[in-house]
Amino acid sequence: MKHFISTRDLSREESIALLDTTADMLDVRGRDVKKLPTLRGKTVANVFFEDSTRTRLSFEAAALALSADVSTLMSQGSSVSKGESLKDTLQTLEAMGADYIVLRHAHSGVAATVAASGWIDAHVINAGDGTHEHPTQALLDAFTVRLRLAGVASRGAGLDGAKVVIVGDIAHSRVARSNILLLNTLGASVTLAAPKTLLPTDVSGWGVSTSLTLDDALDAEPDVVMTLRIQKERMSSGHFPSESEYSRFWGMTRERLTRLKDGAIVMHPGPMNRGLEIAGEVADSPRSTVTEQVRNGVAARMAVLYTLTGAES
């Protein structure tokens, strides 16, 4: 595997291998010495053309845990704001020694374009492209689901039979897209719950069912409820009447928490709008995996960096 662009590219075997490697990386994170020498001498460049805290820090922690050197470029305060092209920026970074480019961009398809462009030899990892994909988030989410539902004995297994509800702003969510693709590959069944205004116009090819309220989706007794952030920065107003109405029909409230079956979990990719898509009490409940997702995210990104490192066979 040379680049990590989309969960669409992953076979079931590759996906499970990534989850298993994530488990091994997580084990390393729990040791006294949390570092591996695996990427010693390599440089990971985090190139973020869009605001991000956790993804950038997570990739940074993952690269450092594998003993790579890290350089970070934020578009604000860089030559990008002077009008430098993407190609020139990336070639400059590679000339400075970057072996891996972790790329976040506000436009869909940028990571795939760079990977296919031939501009650079470095590995390209998609850290979120517009409303398209966020594949490392999907990997860490799938890992979190597998670990919570089946424990450490889940090594080598997919997510067959798991029922997952993804609720919220599907239309603007790259997290949802990457998750749907990977969850389907791993054998889970996915239901999307959202107001029509926040659902893509046609999801018939996605292999999912849809539900117009969260309550309807919860009737099917899901194992997992993935709440998504209401992305105020990506939305012009008018997708739903008011925040309180959103919360009433699609928010993961305390009342809805009590409807979940034993062992079911509530996820959120962060950052959370507490009280909007997820109630504070839900986020802090034992069913919430929010902090585990962050912890597993570092391990998942270590697994991706490691998996890209081997020579092409």
Add this chain to the structure above:
Amino acid sequence: MARIVLTKPDIDRALTRIGHEIVESQRGRTGLVFLGIPTRGVFLARRLAEIVAVIEPQDIAVGTLDVTMYRDDIQQKSTRATSPTDIPAAGIDGKTVILVDDVLYSGRTVRAALDAITALGRPDVVRFAVLVDRGHRELPIRADFVGKNLPSAVDERVNVGLIEIDGTDEVSIS
């Protein structure tokens, strides 16, 4: 054509002898931890631990040490799958660690294992037991306990079969 060099009784005898050598080398030290290197070293470590426990009952722990991420050829070879590391709850600090693998060849796996151990703790002593030493070392490393010295050509393959995973105990060269 594969030539069989060790049969099941040969392997049993070699492991029993190694067990005695391990006990003899302890010189009064206690706290043995057998760490097998996946895949087949894991099963050999379990067998050696059982053998030593019979020869001289004592505090013995068995674990698994994955060295994949410590290898020095990660960028040259295609990506190897990692496997779980399982260190006994009591840890390895102050213990006598016996590393166990099936074949000793270049010595690079053992070098990686020594790095992996360093990251996990500080044993009093680390020793290395191997079923087959086929020569061709690329690093200044040797085994403390060897089941069988097997001179081989670089282009030959040494195949170790173990009942636990291959259904039969047998070492062949081809």
